[in-house]
Amino acid sequence: MSQESAREPRPETVRDIDPEIADALGEEKQRQRDTLAMIASENHVSEAVMEAQGSAFTNKYAEGYPGARYYAGCGPSDTVEELAIERAEELWGADHVNVQPHSGTQANMGVYTAVLEPGDKILSLELDHGGHLSHGHPANFTGKTYEVEQYEVDPDTGYIDYEGLRETAESFDPDIIVSGYSAYPREVEFERVQEAAEAVDAYHLADIAHITGLVAAGVHQSPVGVADFVTGSTHKTIRAGRGGIIMCDEEYADDIDAAVFPGAQGGPLMHNVAGKAVGFKEALQPGFEQYAKQVVENARALADHLDERGLEIVSGGTDTHLVLVDLRPSHPDTTGGEAEEALESIGLVLNANTVPGETRSPFNPSGIRAGTPALTTRGFGEAEMVRVANIIADVVDAPNDEDVLAAASDEVDELTDSHPLYE
Structure with missing residues (x-):
């Protein structure tokens, strides 16, 4: 008997080799089917993107860049990465794109590594x-490595105080100014940030992690060609493989590429790059622009109706995919964590979030943040968003009322059943 024939048959599925993980995978898929995903940084990718991300590319090391790898056998890897780059350049109109960052935070790290010193x-x-942790929070590598000063939104309007930003820039004299945010519902005026950066001879990094898809579709102004560097996530409003991206002018291309590899990370996750490439191709199709427009219209409908129900909307509304609610004026005794927990119990998943002028701990803050990308992917329109707003308001008004929670849960079931996911 040959050595090959004497070997045990190799299990072919997760169920065969690891039933516990198989159960968790099944539970997660069912959880997504049965709940309303409203965390602003989440979305539902297509089966095609998931197929690419679960492909044999997970086995391949491809350190380096197309045509200049440190390992053999990278022909298919070069093809995938080149396609991802070409499609990204077309989507955002960038001169140079690096698609290797594993996340938006690592994309930011790549920029900092390229142009800053400790x-x-x-x-x-x-x-x-x-703002975002990777923009200078003391618990993040940025806060530990660099000197950080921060600007704010106007407490009366909830809008970025661009005059205050410029005044702070002139007194602080930064090496780089970061625009783009994780919980700011208004359109970013990148030109004004650029003017402030030029006034103090600083670089400008525009982090569009949350609005990557909105920018690609032209429903939010683009910082490409305005800021020196543009970073983003590839799995929020763009629905591509999970990871990050860096865009810049050609003059910075070599520095950025060297900062990503070998500066900030090792071999790229080629299965994620494949997922990015597939998602980018989907975003180049005619229907994506309408999707992005609907994401914004849904967010506006959500904000308007939550406002009608008496909840305080930070900045009075939204121009993007997210709505930020300050619970203090209407529900001073309810924390964001309590609202998040009550809503999750009935199948609506969003997150507690800090708000301008926060008076509570960031671990149990005063606000909640809700996003519309995933629900729009499921086919929700403004009418459904009004129903969703009523669910949120009902639960926030009475988070411990069993009858209210039961009725809200039934409403979630009706919405998920009528808008199926991953059938």
Whole structure:
């Protein structure tokens, strides 16, 4: 008997080899089918994107870049990465694109590594006002490596205080100014940030992680060609493989590529790059622009009706995919964490979030953040968003009322059943 024939047959499925993980995979798919996903940074990718991400590329090391790899056997990897780059350049109109970052945060790390030295200065939006950890929070590598100063939103309007940003830039003299945010519902005026950066001879990094798809579709102004560097996530409003992306002018291309590899990470996750390529191709189809427009219209409908129900909407509305609610004026004794927990119990999943002028701990803040990308993918329109707003308001009004929770749960079931996912 040959050695090959004497071997045990190799299990071919997760169920065969690891029933516990198979159960968890099945539970997660069912959870997504049965709940309303309203975390603003989440979406539902297509079966095609999932197929690419679960492909044999997960086995391949491809350190380096197309045509200049450190390993053999990278022909198919080069094809996939080149297609992802070409499609990204077409989507966003960028001169140079690096598709290797594993996340939006690592994309930001790539930019910082390319142009900053430890101790250099970053000016960015305060986290409580809608900024992001990777823009300089003390718990993040940025806050540990660089000197950070932060600007804010106007407390009366909820809009970025661009005059205050410029004044802070002139007094702080940063090396780089970061625009783009994780919980800011209004359109970003990238030109005004660029003017502030030029006034103090600073770089401008526009982080469009949340609005990548909206920018690609032309429903939000683009920082490409305005800011020196543009970073983003590829799995929020764009519905591609999970990861990050960096865009820049050709003059910075070599520095950015060297900063990503070998500067900030090792071999690219080629299965994720494949997922990015497939998602980018989907976004180049005519229907994507209408999808992105509907994402924004749905968010506006959600904000308007929550406002009608008496909830305080930060900045009075939204121009993007997300709605930020400050619970303090209408429900001073209810925290964002309590609202999040009650809503999850009936099948609606969003997140507690800090709000401008936050008075509570970031672990149990005063607001909630809701996004519309995933529900729009499921086919929701404005009429459904009004129903969703009523669910949220009902539960926030009475988070411990069993009758209210039961009725809200039934409403979630009706909405998920009528808009099936991954059949």
